[in-house]
Amino acid sequence: MIRIGIDLGGTKIELVALAPDGQERWRRREPTPQGDYAAIVERIRAMVDEAERALGERAQVGIGIPGSVSPSTGRIRNANSNCLNDRPLRQDLEACLDRPIRLANDANCLAVSEAADGAGAGAATLFAVILGTGVGGGLVVKGELLIGANAIAGEWGHSPLPLPDADDQPLPTCYCGRSGCIETYLSGPGLALDHSRRHRTSLDAATIAHQAAAGDPDCEASLRRYERRLARALAVVINLIDPEVIVLGGGLSKLQRLYTSVPEHWGEHIFSDQRVTRLLPARHGDASGVRGAAWLWPSD
Ligand SMILES: [Zn+2]
Incomplete structure (x- = not known):
């Protein structure tokens, strides 16, 4: 199955789609809507939709963010992009993308990538x-x-x-x-x-x-x-x-x-x-x- 990774940064949102062997199949970079949580969620949904239409298949989606999910509330904390804090980002993305997604801190994503094939x-x-x-x-x-x-x-x-x-x-x-x-x-x-x-x-x-x-x-x-x-x-x-x-x-x-x-x-x-x-x-x-x-x- 195709895997889509998304890096949600303070200035840009990057998306890559990887084949099971790690080959890159699709890549897009868009500016991050500034200070507008709903617009960020909608931009991510649109980017996933565009990638899946181009690739002709449904993907698993993982996302890296500059913060983490609070185990006690399920909401984002510690993000230096302030509009993400205290928001149920995973739940909102799962609702609009209609599938389970995985979400992790951006440094954790770097660690996963470099341990996998880096x-x-x-x-x-x-x-x-x-x-x-x-x-x-x-x-x-x-x-x-x-x-x-x-x-x-x-x-x-x-x-x-x-x-x-x-x-x-x-x-x-x-x-x-x-x-x-x-x-x-x-x-x-x-x-x-x-x-x-x-x-x-x-x-x-x-x-x-x-x-x-x-x-x-x-x-x-x-x-x-x-x-x-x-x-x-x-x-x-x-x-x-x-x-x-x-x-x-x-x-x-x-x-x-x-x-x-x-x-x-x-x-x-x-x-x-x-x-x-x-x-x-x-x-x-x-x-x-x-x-x-x-x-x-x-x-x-
Ligand atoms: Zn500090």
Whole structure:
């Protein structure tokens, strides 16, 4: 059976249809209706309808969202797209698409995709991280996505940055209501904020990376702070679950230097004489989340 995966992001909705062997059969990208929940549901329904008419068959549908479903209410929580919060998105989509659907956090979808046929294929334990507008994580153990007692397994981005030093002060406030969350340092806006706090110039994350590569010393210093923070934050994950592979996705995962610099730094915080953990970019790149949403349905 065809699987449709949908990645519901803050700015775009992406849809991919995969054949049972993982081959891509259809792809569409549309802007996300801003701040309008009913319009988002209707846009998703129309995109699924268009794909199924083009493919001539009915599909299983999985969807990744920037938040999660509360086990106690069945409604969306923790979404940085605020209009989704407290909405029964799964129930509303099941009603308008007339079938059961599966819904998961977008970082969990990245983990599922990279464990299925990506950078972590064959690994017994994989931790996947999105370093983008926000920061999230997901955990796959022996091929199974770990959900957890509160359905927050892998939600690493809203833990405090470990071992904050003078460079990390004052702790930035986070939209979640806490201060010093990993996300406030390691998201793209977090990198930009840190750069403006230290160097008094306002640059976005992509420009900081570009100018560091061109030899700008301030941008280079900001990336080095970023790498040391990422290493400290990932060392805690390694000490806790000791994954074979850590996969990075999201815009900042395209910084190739992370894959050598971060493992150079994390050793001093890992409680082990050997450090064989592999840090790898997502094999499916920006398409990994949407593919993982499709793989929320098990193989035939
Ligand atoms: Zn937070």
